[in-house]
Amino acid sequence: MSHRLHRSIEEDPLSTCTTKNDFTDFVSQVEQGAGYVRPRAFGIGIASLSSTGALLDTWFPFPNHEANYGTAAVLAEAFGYTHRHATFYNFSVSVIDDILTRFAWCEGDGTTHHNIVVLKRLRTLLLHSSSPTGKVGVVCFIPPDDHDDGARHGVADAYLRLHLLSHRLVKPHGIKLNDIFSTLPNNYWTNEGPIAEEDLETRRFEATARRYPLLVHGRDKFPPLLDYVQPTGVRIADASRVRLGAYLGQGSTVMHEGFVNFNAGTLGVSMVEGRISSGVVVGTNSDIGGGASIMGTLSGGGKMIISIGEHCLIGANGGIGISLGDRCTIEAGLYVTASTKVLLEDGTVVKAATLSGHSDMLFIRDSQSGAVNMRRPKGHVTLNDTLHKNT
Ligand SMILES: CC(C)(COP(=O)(O)OP(=O)(O)OC[C@H]1O[C@@H](n2cnc3c(N)ncnc32)[C@H](O)[C@@H]1OP(=O)(O)O)[C@@H](O)C(=O)NCCC(=O)NCCS
Incomplete structure (x- = not known):
C-alpha cells in the first residue's frame, strides 16, 4: 500500500531539520508536491491485531483535526503518501528515527509536542521485547474532501473518526460515520483488550495458565x-x-x-x-x-x-x-x-x-x-x- 517516497538523510539534506526554518522549508516542499492536500484529520495510532493479522482496534492518543499540518507533511513524506483516506501500517523504529530527525529543531524548546511524544512512545513499544504482542503502529489520514462514506476506509480510519468525536475535536454529525457498523469488527472486550473470536479460547487457556482469569466484559463493535x-x-x-x-x-x-x-x-x-x-x-x-x-x-x-x-x-x-x-x-x-x-x-x-x-x-x-x-x-x-x- 505504501509507495515510499522517503529519501535518506544523506540523499536529502532537508531531511534533518536543525532549525525551524529547515522544518518550514521541508514542509512547504512536501506540501507543494503533486497531488498533496493538507488532511482534515490525521493520527498516529497503536492497533491491536488478531492472530490472523486482522485489525481489531486502533488507539490514537493524540488525534489531530485541522491542525499540525507540518507533522502531517512529515508523516506523509515518510510513508510516501498521496493523502486520500490513507492508512499505513509499516511503522518501524528506523522510520520513526527518520521522522524524528525532522523535529531535531524543537528538542528542548520547552514545549510539549504531542505527536512527537506519541512517536517516541511508539518507538519504545516497538523496541522493547516485553511490549505486548499483536500491536502495530499506524498512521491514518482523512482528507478534507471527505465526501464519500469514510468509515469504509478501514478499521483504523473508523477509530480515528470515533476518537475525533470523543476528543471533542468534532461535534456529533460533524464527520461521516455512515458505514461504521460494517467496518468495525465485533470484538470480545476483555481485561487484555480486544480479542477476535477465533483467538478467545487460546487466550483463555493462556490466561488460565498464568493463573489470572481472562475477564470478558462484552462483545460489541464499539469499546467503552x-x-x-x-x-x-x-x-x-x-x-x-x-x-x-x-x-x-x-x-x-x-x-x-x-x-x-x-x-x-x-x-x-x-x-x-x-x-x-x-x-x-x-x-x-x-x-x-x-x-x-x-x-x-x-x-x-x-x-x-x-x-x-x-x-x-x-x-x-x-x-x-x-x-x-x-x-x-x-x-x-x-x-x-x-x-x-x-x-x-x-x-x-x-x-x-x-x-x-x-x-x-x-x-x-x-x-x-x-x-x-x-x-x-x-x-x-x-x-x-x-x-x-x-x-
Ligand atoms: C411535570 C413536573 C415538572 C411538574 O412539576 P411542577 O411544575 O413543580 O408542578 P407541581 O407538582 O407543583 O404541580 C402544579 C399543579 O399541577 C398539578 N399537577 C401536577 N402534575 C399533574 C398531572 N400530571 N395531572 C394533573 N395535574 C397535575 C398539581 O397537582 C398542582 O396543582 P395545584 O396547583 O392545584 O396544587 C413534575 O411533575 C415532574 O414530572 N418533574 C420531573 C422531575 C424528574 O423526574 N427529575 C429527574 C429525576 S432523576
Missing part, C-alpha cells in the same frame, strides 16, 4: 470511551455505559444507568441518568432523568434526528421523540413521540411533531383525563453546580 480517551471534566460512573465516539461536554456527569452512544452526547454541563441514543445531541444545563430515553435513528424505524436544547429536563422514566428547543420539560413517566396528540392551552390539538424544536414547553399528562398537554412552563431546570465540577 474511557478505554481510549480521557475527556476532561466529566464523570462517568460506569465506563461500560459510554461508547467510544460519544461526545461529552466539560462538566457532564453520566450516572450508572445513564448511557451515551457514539455520534451523540452533551455539548456542556449536563446530568445524564437516562439514555442518549446515537445521533442525539443535548444542550448545556439539561438533565436527562433516571430511566428516561431519547429516541435515536439506528433501529426502530425512527428517522428524525433529535436534539435537546439548553435548560431542558426529561423527567424520570420519560422520553421524547421530537427535538426540543430551550427550557422544555417532559413530565416524569411521560413519553412524547412524534405522533402523540397534544392539547394546547388554546384548546387545539396538534401532533407533537409540529412542536419539534420549539422552546419554553412543558409536556404533562393530565392525570385525570389522560390527555397530553403542552403548557408554558413557569420556570426551567437548573442543575446542581456541585454535581458538575468534576475535577
Whole structure:
C-alpha cells in the first residue's frame, strides 16, 4: 500500500531539520508536491491485531483535526503518501528515527509536542521485547474532501473518526460515520483488550495458565470511551455505559444507568441518568432523568434526528421523540413521540411533531383525563453546580 517516497538523510539534506526554518522549508516542499492536500484529520495510532493479522482496534492518543499540518507533511513524506483516506501500517523504529530527525529543531524548546511524544512512545513499544504482542503502529489520514462514506476506509480510519468525536475535536454529525457498523469488527472486550473470536479460547487457556482469569466484559463493535480517551471534566460512573465516539461536554456527569452512544452526547454541563441514543445531541444545563430515553435513528424505524436544547429536563422514566428547543420539560413517566396528540392551552390539538424544536414547553399528562398537554412552563431546570465540577 505504501509507495515510499522517503529519501535518506544523506540523499536529502532537508531531511534533518536543525532549525525551524529547515522544518518550514521541508514542509512547504512536501506540501507543494503533486497531488498533496493538507488532511482534515490525521493520527498516529497503536492497533491491536488478531492472530490472523486482522485489525481489531486502533488507539490514537493524540488525534489531530485541522491542525499540525507540518507533522502531517512529515508523516506523509515518510510513508510516501498521496493523502486520500490513507492508512499505513509499516511503522518501524528506523522510520520513526527518520521522522524524528525532522523535529531535531524543537528538542528542548520547552514545549510539549504531542505527536512527537506519541512517536517516541511508539518507538519504545516497538523496541522493547516485553511490549505486548499483536500491536502495530499506524498512521491514518482523512482528507478534507471527505465526501464519500469514510468509515469504509478501514478499521483504523473508523477509530480515528470515533476518537475525533470523543476528543471533542468534532461535534456529533460533524464527520461521516455512515458505514461504521460494517467496518468495525465485533470484538470480545476483555481485561487484555480486544480479542477476535477465533483467538478467545487460546487466550483463555493462556490466561488460565498464568493463573489470572481472562475477564470478558462484552462483545460489541464499539469499546467503552474511557478505554481510549480521557475527556476532561466529566464523570462517568460506569465506563461500560459510554461508547467510544460519544461526545461529552466539560462538566457532564453520566450516572450508572445513564448511557451515551457514539455520534451523540452533551455539548456542556449536563446530568445524564437516562439514555442518549446515537445521533442525539443535548444542550448545556439539561438533565436527562433516571430511566428516561431519547429516541435515536439506528433501529426502530425512527428517522428524525433529535436534539435537546439548553435548560431542558426529561423527567424520570420519560422520553421524547421530537427535538426540543430551550427550557422544555417532559413530565416524569411521560413519553412524547412524534405522533402523540397534544392539547394546547388554546384548546387545539396538534401532533407533537409540529412542536419539534420549539422552546419554553412543558409536556404533562393530565392525570385525570389522560390527555397530553403542552403548557408554558413557569420556570426551567437548573442543575446542581456541585454535581458538575468534576475535577
Ligand atoms: C411535570 C413536573 C415538572 C411538574 O412539576 P411542577 O411544575 O413543580 O408542578 P407541581 O407538582 O407543583 O404541580 C402544579 C399543579 O399541577 C398539578 N399537577 C401536577 N402534575 C399533574 C398531572 N400530571 N395531572 C394533573 N395535574 C397535575 C398539581 O397537582 C398542582 O396543582 P395545584 O396547583 O392545584 O396544587 C413534575 O411533575 C415532574 O414530572 N418533574 C420531573 C422531575 C424528574 O423526574 N427529575 C429527574 C429525576 S432523576
